[in-house]
Amino acid sequence: MSNEEKLLVVSPSPHVRSAATVTRIMFDVIVACVPSLIAAVILFGYRVLAITAVSVGTCMLAEWVCRKVMKRHNTLGDLSAVVTGLLIAFNVPVSIKLWMVAFAGIVAIVVVKQFFGGIGMNFVNPALIGRIVLLASFPTAMSNWVQPLSWRTDVVTTASPLAEIGNLYKAGDVSKSAIYSIDNMPSLLDMLLGKRSGSLGEVCALALLIGLAYLLIRKVIKPTIPFFYIGTVAVIMLIAGKFNFVFLAYELMAGGLLLGAIFMATDYTTSPVNFRGQIVYAIGCGLITALIRLFGSLPEGVSFAIIIMNILTPHIENFTSPKPFGSEKKKKGADEK
Amino acid sequence: MAENKRSLFKEFSKGFIDENPVLRLVLGTCPTLAVSTSVESAVGMGIAASIVLICSNIAISALRKLIPSKVRIPAYIVIIASFVTVVQMLVNAFVPTLNEQLGVYLPLIVVNCIILGRAEAFAGKNNVLASAFDGLGMGVGFTTALFCMGFIREFLGTGTITISLLNGGNALFPAVFGDNPMTIFILAPGGFFVFGMLIALANFIAEKKGKKAAQLHSCKACPMFETCTSGEKEAEEK
Numbered sequence: 058m059s060n061e062e063k064l065l066v067v068s069p070s071p072h073v074r075s076a077a078t079v080t081r082i083m084f085d086v087i088v089a090c091v092p093s094l095i096a097a098v099i100l101f102g103y104r105v106l107a108i109t110a111v112s113v114g115t116c117m118l119a120e121w122v123c124r125k126v127m128k129r130h131n132t133l134g135d136l137s138a139v140v141t142g143l144l145i146a147f148n149v150p151v152s153i154k155l156w157m158v159a160f161a162g163i164v165a166i167v168v169v170k171q172f173f174g175g176i177g178m179n180f181v182n183p184a185l186i187g188r189i190v191l192l193a194s195f196p197t198a199m200s201n202w203v204q205p206l207s208w209r210t211d212v213v214t215t216a217s218p219l220a221e222i223g224n225l226y227k228a229g230d231v232s233k234s235a236i237y238s239i240d241n242m243p244s245l246l247d248m249l250l251g252k253r254s255g256s257l258g259e260v261c262a263l264a265l266l267i268g269l270a271y272l273l274i275r276k277v278i279k280p281t282i283p284f285f286y287i288g289t290v291a292v293i294m295l296i297a298g299k300f301n302f303v304f305l306a307y308e309l310m311a312g313g314l315l316l317g318a319i320f321m322a323t324d325y326t327t328s329p330v331n332f333r334g335q336i337v338y339a340i341g342c343g344l345i346t347a348l349i350r351l352f353g354s355l356p357e358g359v360s361f362a363i364i365i366m367n368i369l370t371p372h373i374e375n376f377t378s379p380k381p382f383g384s385e386k387k388k389k390g391a392d393e394k
Numbered sequence: 395m396a397e398n399k400r401s402l403f404k405e406f407s408k409g410f411i412d413e414n415p416v417l418r419l420v421l422g423t424c425p426t427l428a429v430s431t432s433v434e435s436a437v438g439m440g441i442a443a444s445i446v447l448i449c450s451n452i453a454i455s456a457l458r459k460l461i462p463s464k465v466r467i468p469a470y471i472v473i474i475a476s477f478v479t480v481v482q483m484l485v486n487a488f489v490p491t492l493n494e495q496l497g498v499y500l501p502l503i504v505v506n507c508i509i510l511g512r513a514e515a516f517a518g519k520n521n522v523l524a525s526a527f528d529g530l531g532m533g534v535g536f537t538t539a540l541f542c543m544g545f546i547r548e549f550l551g552t553g554t555i556t557i558s559l560l561n562g563g564n565a566l567f568p569a570v571f572g573d574n575p576m577t578i579f580i581l582a583p584g585g586f587f588v589f590g591m592l593i594a595l596a597n598f599i600a601e602k603k604g605k606k607a608a609q610l611h612s613c614k615a616c617p618m619f620e621t622c623t624s625g626e627k628e629a630e631e632k
Contacts, residue, residue: 154574160576195577
């Protein structure tokens with residue numbers, strides 16, 4: 058083809074193509090989840106695999122049945138149901154009953170995802186609704202924390218570090234000595250490696266960070282949302298703890314903050330598209346999380362924070378949509394932001 | 395005469411699915427969500443509201459030529475409120491436990507949209523017999539919808555059904571989920587889940603019968619289109 062002929066080729070957009078498909082992106086997310094899954098199996102035993110299998114299996118089955126009944130094309134191949142299943146499994150304690158996990162999977166896929174039109178149409182993150190439904194239905198089963206590594210001998214239940222820290226804050230003393238004087242409080246190294254009680258996927262901070270690194274390298278997510286989300290929580294906790302860095306480190310690693318910020322808040326469908334919107338969204342998530350943790354009656358607020366900001370996402374998009382190139386400024390009184 | 399009978403039956407039966415007040419007209423949502431946490435209070439509410447609805451439909455229909463149209467809403471409210479007071483006193487006297495369960499929602503039947511809606515849309519324009527059948531059908535539709543919601547929510551939310559008049563006030567059968575009922579169905583979010591799914595189901599059945607799905611953006615799709623008197627309908631027809 059000569060140069061002249063090349064110039065004459067006119068085609069509609071998209072002009073730039075990439076190999077990114079839904080399946081590839083979802084596969085990358087699954088790969089990023091693997092380190093956390095391995096960590097969970099080491100810490101909590103083989104039951105983790107059973108929970109994950111039930112969760113993923115129910116999600117895939119629910120997706121398949123739903124699409125069949127609604128007479129729509131099959132979307133099992135895009136792996137999004139697998140990701141939802143994995144994330145639900147990451148959000149439950151190891152002691153949970155298997156049928157509860159299946160219940161969460163059905164609610165997540167059928168009610169939240171397929172009733173609203175399937176992948177790309179859900180207004181909130183399905184896995185998080187699965188978690189919240191479980192939390193509202195079975196509050197005791199969902200906060201029955203198991204001591205890590207105790208599965209080899211006897212299963213020992215324990216309080217979660219986040220609840221302990223939260224109680225300290227409400228009592229008004231979050232000094233280093235107060236934190237270290239709590240019985241069975243994991244050290245900061247244990248927190249990083251995951252030797253603490255908690256939901257399956259949230260315990261091992263290191264594995265989650267490996268997942269984050271993989272997602273960033275594969276360009277599946279941009280660092281904006283995790284960075285601003287965790288950053289907002291960090292700033293508030295720094296002020297609340299009167300610049301006590303031990304308190305800060307525990308707050309950042311305990312609970313589901315990392316899991317939420319890396320895997321849940323970055324969901325494409327339910328987070329804003331452009332940079333400014335993502336900052337507003339992530340700061341909102343951080344603010345609500347910190348407020349619930351410090352002043353709420355529940356110890357953890359990540360899931361609720363992300364759900365609330367999911368619902369606000371369309372409004373954030375409205376306010377932060379960029380001005381089209383060459384368009385005139387709106388007149389006074391119009392809502393120009 | 396046969397014609398007349400058929401149309402009376404139509405007035406009665408349209409309240410079940412085609413114009414079910416809760417599931418198709420989406421009226422009376424507040425008491426529906428609030429009292430449907432158990433079968434007993436749901437059915438109690440449904441029957442109390444049905445009695446008020448039938449009586450007020452008859453009274454308003456009988457008085458429709460005497461009430462000036464400019465003050466018809468206050469007149470309707472006075473009639474409805476009188477019947478609600480009667481029903482409330484009766485419930486208080488004969489089934490005090492139900493009175494406790496329903497609480498403020500019993501006197502609030504006065505402002506239940508279904509009753510005022512039927513008065514405005516039907517009883518104010520039709521004869522006494524047709525209005526009575528309309529009220530009966532709507533009442534049965536309302537009670538059925540409430541019963542379905544109450545049954546699903548109580549069964550899933552507590553694992554069993556408890557009716558204080560039956561079985562000595564104990565649960566009718568042992569809880570099926572053991573110690574782990576899905577409490578969310580008793581809570582408000584579960585109420586909305588069940589409500590949404592029942593609306594979808596009612597729409598599905600009505601569509602099978604050739605009726606249009608209830609849509610918010612078009613007057614013509616509204617099941618009450620025929621009887622509606624609002625200015626919006628006229629504007630759309632133009």
